[in-house]
Amino acid sequence: MEKDQRRHRIAPLKTNVPRRMALEVHSHLRRLIISGQIRTGTILSQAELARDLEVSRTPIREAMRMLQEEGLLEISPNQRARVMSIDAEALESLYCRRVLLECLAVRLTVPIMSSDDRKRLRAALDALCTDSCRSNLRNFIQRNSHLHDMMVRHAGQNLIREIRAARETSELYLSLIYASQGKDWWKRPELEHIEIVAAYEAGQSDLAAVRAGQHLAQTAFELLQNFAPDYEPVRLREALKLIGSNTNASAVKD
Structure with a gap:
């Protein structure tokens, strides 16, 4: 070996x-x-x-x-x-699925969230933005998963089940982000989570969906930049266009 x-x-x-x-x-x-x-x-x-x-x-x-x-x-x-090692096309396909499914779920969830739902979402964010999550990947994955569950909680059980399955598979890649970016790896996702939750609290379903899609795509872009720099994620860029995002995805070359 x-x-x-x-x-x-x-x-x-x-x-x-x-x-x-x-x-x-x-x-x-x-x-x-x-x-x-x-x-x-x-x-x-x-x-x-x-x-x-x-x-x-x-x-x-x-x-x-x-x-x-x-x-x-x-x-x-x-x-x-x-x-499993990094397969650029498989990774891109996985994140395309996550972007499209979760953005749909966000749009379904935001308009019918109660004040208690929003409080629970804020509590999930606060639990994620802690030193114990910033310094421990296992804690981060657990809290991050809970936050994303809260973001799609009113999307219907079948859709939620598909979203969870895709998310659990993509969690494998988080250890690669953690290993490749050093001690400050958490700063970008934390800032994006704060922006997403702010859109929820303002009742802006379209903005929340776009922010969620950009957040997911950025993780894929960073992974591809680090482990498959010559791969051009055309499908993921198209998925972002479908959700109304005009992000330039600066993490990878144009």
Whole structure:
């Protein structure tokens, strides 16, 4: 195993429900991947995981298949598994989906928010704008997810379910932003979150949707600039036009 692909030993998995073992393993590994504790590009061995988690290979194999279906693992014909690395087109497609779905959900949510909804949204923002989130990616991901849930809470369960699935997959990339931008990585998203919530509080659904779309797209632009600088995100630019954004997306070349 190459040096940059090494991982720390994973703690044993504690479960008292053998018939749910594959689901437990899947959930555990998924959290480790999304939080960045298992980094992109890491090679995962069924034998090593079985030893670390103290389970048999059968639930490991099923859990890895589930992770592959979610796009978090790449498995070759010889069963060599690698945690997903940056695929520029796949990343762009994911964020196009997020931009379009979440902007629709924002437009549906803002007009029918109650005063209590707006207070809860402000509380979610305040919880995110703290030193514990600025210095700990895991805390940031958890609080960020809650804030985005609040932003789309009246969009309907089916749409919310699609949005959450896309967001959870994109959370894998946040560890790359964190690693590539140093200690001040949180400043840009924090400022954008403040602007988005201000639009909610003013009841400006169109502005809130545009700000939310720009916020999501900017994360993708930064990732592409760092990890695929020659890739031109034409589809994402078109998605921004559809939501009424005239942003120039200065994070990437024109």
